[in-house]
Amino acid sequence: DAGITQSPRHKVTETGTPVTLRCHQTENHRYMYWYRQDPGHGLRLIHYSYGVKDTDKGEVSDGYSVSRSKTEDFLLTLESATSSQTSVYFCAISGRTGSSYEQYFGPGTRLTVT
Amino acid sequence: GESVGLHLPTLSVQEGDNSIINCAYSNSASDYFIWYKQESGKGPQFIIDIRSNMDKRQGQRVTVLLNKTVKHLSLQIAATQPGDSAVYFCADHSRAAGNKLTFGGGTRVLVKP
Numbered sequence: 001d002a003g004i005t006q007s008p009r010h011k012v013t014e015t016g017t018p019v020t021l022r023c024h025q026t027e028n029h030r031y032m033y034w035y036r037q038d039p040g041h042g043l044r045l046i047h048y049s050y051g052v053k054d055t056d057k058g059e060v061s062d063g064y065s066v067s068r069s070k071t072e073d074f075l076l077t078l079e080s081a082t083s084s085q086t087s088v089y090f091c092a093i094s095g096r097t098g099s100s101y102e103q104y105f106g107p108g109t110r111l112t113v114t
Numbered sequence: 115g116e117s118v119g120l121h122l123p124t125l126s127v128q129e130g131d132n133s134i135i136n137c138a139y140s141n142s143a144s145d146y147f148i149w150y151k152q153e154s155g156k157g158p159q160f161i162i163d164i165r166s167n168m169d170k171r172q173g174q175r176v177t178v179l180l181n182k183t184v185k186h187l188s189l190q191i192a193a194t195q196p197g198d199s200a201v202y203f204c205a206d207h208s209r210a211a212g213n214k215l216t217f218g219g220g221t222r223v224l225v226k227p
Contacts, residue, residue, distance in 0.1 A: 031213050042203065043158070043217040050213065058214070090157050094213060101146050101207040103215060105157030 003027045004106035006091050012112045019078040021109050023091030025071075031094040032074040033103065034058075034066060036087040043090065049074055081113045124222045127198075133191040135221050137204035140185060146207040148215065149178060149189045153200045161189070161202075191223075199225045 003026035013019050023032060033048040035058075045058030047066040055066050063085060065077045078085055088110050092103040127133045139147075145166040150158035162173045164180050164187075171178050177190040187204055201222050205215040 033214075040219070042219040045214060048214065092157075100163065101213060101215060102148060102160055102163060104160065105150075107157050108155075 004091060004093055004104060006089075006106040006109050008109060009107065010110045012114060013081050014114055015082060016080050019081050019111065021076045021089055021091075021111070023074045023076070023106060025074075025093045027093060027095065027104075028071060029093040029095040029104075030071075031103075032068065033092040033094070034064075034074065034076045035090045035092065036060065036085075037090060037108075038087050046076065046089075078111075081111075083113050085111065086113045087111060123219070124224065126224045126226060127194045128226050129194060129196060131194055133189075133194045133198065133223055135189045135191075135202050135223065137187040137189075137218055138185060139187060139204075139206050141206060141208050141216075142182075142185065143208040143210060144206040145209060147178070147180060147187050148205045148207075149176075149187075150203045150205065150217075151198075151200045152203065152220070158203060194223075194225050196225050196227065199223055 005024045007022045031050055034046040035043045037043050044060045046060055046064050047058055049055045049068040067075045088108050090108050091106040094103045148163045149161040151161050152158045162176050162178050164171045164178045169180050175192045179188045191198055201220045203217050203220045205217045207215050
C-alpha cells in the first residue's frame with residue numbers, strides 16, 4: 001500500500017461521540033486526501049492537504065475536520081459521529097511528479113456508528 | 115456538475131477471455147485519466163494512466179484507450195484471470211481541480227472459471 005497505514009482499521013462507536021482516524025505515510029509525499037466509500041456513491045473526497053497545516057474541503061466535508069501538523073500524518077475527525085457517517089474511509093497520498101496526478105491508497109478504515 | 119461515470123456496473127467474463135471496461139467522462143478539460151483496481155477489503159490500486167495527448171497506452175496485460183472525440187475511456191484486460199476479479203474505477207483530473215481526482219462509480223468484474 002505504498003507506505004501508507006491507517007488506524008484503526010475497524011471501529012464501532014456511538015452516535016454523538018467524537019472519532020479520530022489517522023493516516024500515516026512514509027513516502028514524504030506532499031499531498032494527502034481523505035475519502036469515504038459508500039455503495040452507490042463510489043469514492044468521495046472529504047478533505048485534502050497540500051502541505052503541513054494547509055488543508056481544504058472536498059465535496060462531502062460537513063461534519064468532518066482534519067489536521068496535518070507533520071508531513072507524515074493526516075488526521076480525520078468526526079466531531080460528533082452520526083449514523084450517516086458509517087462508511088469505509090480511505091486515505092490517499094500523491095507526490096505529484098510532472099503531469100502525473102496518481103494517488104496511492106491506504107488499506108481503509110471501516111467505521112460503524114450505532 | 116461534470117463527472118466521470120461507467121456504463122456497466124457488473125461484467126462477467128470467462129477465464130481466458132478478454133475484458134473491456136468502459137468509462138464515459140463529461141469534462142472536456144480533463145487532461146489525465148487513471149484506472150484503479152479494488153479487491154474486496156482493500157484500497158484502490160493503481161493499474162495504468164494516460165494523458166489526454168495520447169489515445170492508447172499499454173501495460174502488462176492491460177491497455178487503456180482514450181477517445182476524446184466522444185469522451186470515452188476503456189480498459190482492456192487480456193486473458194482475464196481469476197485474480198482480475200475486482201471492482202475497477204476510472205478517475206480523471208482537470209487543471210481546474212488542482213491536485214484532486216474525480217472518481218467514477220466502479221464496475222465489478224467477475225471471472226468465471
